[in-house]
Amino acid sequence: MGTSLLTSYRVTWNAKGEDQSHTEVRVVDSDDMTRPGDQEQLYGLLRRTLAIRHLPTGHVVPDNIVLQDVMPICNCEPYPGENCTWAEHKGHRFYLGPAGVGGGYEAIRDRHDDSVLGVVRNTLSVEFLTLVREKYGHQ
Incomplete structure (x- = not known):
C-alpha cells in the first residue's frame, strides 16, 4: 500500500x-x-468509531449513529489544534x-506552487473548483 494519509473531519451526528x-x-x-x-465506506468508518466511543455497551452498532454533516477539515496537518x-x-x-x-475563462490554481491545474469557462469554474477540492483536499 502507499503512504498512509490522515484526514480530519468535523462530524455532526446524533x-x-x-x-x-x-x-x-x-x-x-x-x-x-x-x-x-x-x-459510503468513509461514513461507515466514522459511524463505527463514534459508536465505539459514545454509545453504551450493547448499543455499539454503527447503524445507531446518524451522520448529519461530515466536513473535511484538512489533510496537511491532521490533528486538531x-x-x-x-x-x-x-x-x-x-x-x-x-x-x-481570452475572456470568459478562469484557471484553477494550486497555492503550493501557483501552478495551473486547469482552465475552465467561468460558467463552470466554481463547480470544477469544488470537484478539485473534494478530490485532492490538501494532498
Missing part, C-alpha cells in the same frame, strides 16, 4: 432516536479504507485565478 446533536473532530487513516474515495498550511485561505489550497487567455 444517536438514533435522540434529538441532541454533537459535533466533534474525527481523524481517519487512509490505511483503514479498502476503497479510498468511497464516501495544529496550524493548517492553508489556514489564512480558509483551509483551501486550490483557488480560482486569472486564466491568461
